[in-house]
Amino acid sequence: MTQAISGHEHEFEPEFGLPEALPSGERILWQGAPDFRAMAVQVFHLRKLGLYFLLLLLLRASYLYSTGLAPLELLPAMIWPLALALVGFGAVASLAWLTVKTTAYTLTDRRVVMRIGIVLTLSFNLPLGRIETADLRLDRQGCGDIPLRLSQGDKIAWLHLWPHVRPWRVAQPEPTLRCIPDARKVAGLLAKAWAELTNNPPPNSLPVASAQGDGRPQWQASLT
Numbered sequence: 001m002t003q004a005i006s007g008h009e010h011e012f013e014p015e016f017g018l019p020e021a022l023p024s025g026e027r028i029l030w031q032g033a034p035d036f037r038a039m040a041v042q043v044f045h046l047r048k049l050g051l052y053f054l055l056l057l058l059l060r061a062s063y064l065y066s067t068g069l070a071p072l073e074l075l076p077a078m079i080w081p082l083a084l085a086l087v088g089f090g091a092v093a094s095l096a097w098l099t100v101k102t103t104a105y106t107l108t109d110r111r112v113v114m115r116i117g118i119v120l121t122l123s124f125n126l127p128l129g130r131i132e133t134a135d136l137r138l139d140r141q142g143c144g145d146i147p148l149r150l151s152q153g154d155k156i157a158w159l160h161l162w163p164h165v166r167p168w169r170v171a172q173p174e175p176t177l178r179c180i181p182d183a184r185k186v187a188g189l190l191a192k193a194w195a196e197l198t199n200n201p202p203p204n205s206l207p208v209a210s211a212q213g214d215g216r217p218q219w220q221a222s223l224t
Helices: 036-043 046-066 071-101 183-198
Strands: 002-004 028-032 104-108 111-116 122-127 131-134 144-150 176-180
Touching: 028 183, 036 046, 036 071, 036 176, 046 071, 104 183, 131 183, 144 183, 176 183
Parallel strands: none
Antiparallel strands: 002 122, 028 104, 104 111, 111 122, 131 144, 144 176
16 A cells, blocks of 8 residues: 655645545546534534533532632633633634545546645545555444455554544554545445446445444444
């Protein structure tokens, strides 16, 4: 597997999301980026972070009230804790937004290309023939993750991929298209392209793990 690092800004890409022009005969099947809402909630846990800061503020207010401060005196005493909470929440939200803004996923009939990175832009070129399996996870809104299990011997460092990597797979990281809208359709395109390139029969169906009950999806294989 080859790894290309683009040394230019995105507006100077020969083709959007790609470090170089595609060879003759290769065609783009799909391009996209993560959905901000899904990325903020599922990857950066912004909702949980907001509840955490709210709990801290309530505990702080309860403590100050127990010391004898009048209700009207609580507001000035809570300004700094509130400001710090807003700064922390805003920093994580900004990180999620920048992650989405600087990400471009490309699926062609021969490869998957992931252009990622906020400060340092990296482009990972993943030939379909070097992908063993691809999984699919959907949330209730139809956004989903598609992790790619690479062939033995092909490995990209977990830190180089984060957050575009399957959670909890550190020893054998799996590059992942995170929080993409209409993930079921993209998974179908990927499965079809993989089957045509490898001369394998396409799967009759794509097992999908949807959010159920507690809202936590499970993973299932979609290519093999």
